[in-house]
Structure formats: structure tokens, C-alpha cells
Amino acid sequence: LCCTDGKHCCPEGTTCDVSSGKCNRGDMTAIDWFKKVPANVGSVKCPDGQSECKTGQTCCKLASGQYGCCPIPKAVCCTDGKHCCPEGTTCDVSSGKCNRGEIAVMDWFEKVPANVGSVKCPDGQSECKTGQTCCKLASGQYGCCPIPKV
Known part of the structure; x- marks a missing residue:
């Protein structure tokens, strides 16, 4: 789940509380949120396809x-x-x-x-490692949330 601040993300089933910097599940604070990392732009696919x-x-x-x-x-x-x-x-x-x-x-x-497996972001250029989620940054570019999208 990409948070509205364009810098953080939370696991599926939680909500971003931008004011506290936490991921909430219902009325309970679940965990600290995750900081996104820059996405890889441009890569060469190897013949094995992975x-x-x-x-x-x-x-x-x-x-x-x-x-x-x-x-x-x-x-x-x-x-x-x-x-x-x-x-x-x-x-x-x-x-x-x-x-x-x-x-x-x-x-x-x-x-x-070589890196094995990746997730293509919606811009068609950026990509994240397998197990990460593409999230749009405040700049409009894509970053990678270090948790998978469920």
C-alpha cells in the first residue's frame, strides 16, 4: 500500500497514518511504515527470461x-x-x-x-526486485516498497 506522502508504504490490510508515521490495522497501531527505495530504470533481460x-x-x-x-x-x-x-x-x-x-x-x-526476477512498474521503465511493490514517489517517478503486493 503506497502512502499519500509519496515516501512510505505499508503492508496489505493496513492503512497509512501519515501524521504518526505508522501503519494501522483497525484501531491499533500495527508497525512502523517502510521507506521506499529508488526503482531500477532500464535493464537488460537475459535469455532465461528471469x-x-x-x-x-x-x-x-x-x-x-x-x-x-x-x-x-x-x-x-x-x-x-x-x-x-x-x-x-x-x-x-x-x-x-x-x-x-x-x-x-x-x-x-x-x-x-545477475538479478533474478523483477516487478515492472506502471511507467514501463522502472522496476523493483521480486517481493517489492512499485509506488509512485512525490516526484512522480517510481520507488520500491520493500514488501510484496498481495
Whole structure:
């Protein structure tokens, strides 16, 4: 439940008491309210349909079969399942370098875990992690309430 102050939220079945900063259930004060966190704007969906990387990253399959994120756009995913190289280069797994032709041009990048699952906000751009609720902020942008919408 998104509170009218545009900054807080409460669990389903409660009401926001903006004056006291609490979530009420009936006549009883239930709990302190939750502060919203900024929503992620823009992400890259991975081929499994569940994992996602930040804009400007590349989805690459990890050795485990799950997806990770290479911290550069349009990357080449290395066969070791741990590293990646910039577009236009190849992975040299034996040396741990990214090659352009026969020349080693740079060290390779290590992948980071991908985010799994997300909730798209009504603006079509912002998103929150699974288990969070999209709430409109006072600014008109979306934030994430750290409790699920029931």
C-alpha cells in the first residue's frame, strides 16, 4: 500500500497514518511504515527470461548454467563461464586475456551475478526486485516498497 506522502508504504490490510508515521490495522497501531527505495530504470533481460543485468552490461552464462552480468556492453562471453571480453576481441582462456587478432590487448573482465526476477512498474521503465511493490514517489517517478503486493 503506497502512502499519500509519496515516501512510505505499508503492508496489505493496513492503512497509512501519515501524521504518526505508522501503519494501522483497525484501531491499533500495527508497525512502523517502510521507506521506499529508488526503482531500477532500464535493464537488460537475459535469455532465461528471469535474470537481468543493468543497462550497459551483457548477460553471459556462468559455469553453473545460470546467468551473470559482464560489466561492459555487447561483450564476448568467455567459455570458462567466469569472464568476458569487449566486442571485437576474443577470449584467450589459457592466458586470461582479451585478444584482438594475435595480440593480447587487455585483461579480461569477471562476471557478476545477475538479478533474478523483477516487478515492472506502471511507467514501463522502472522496476523493483521480486517481493517489492512499485509506488509512485512525490516526484512522480517510481520507488520500491520493500514488501510484496498481495
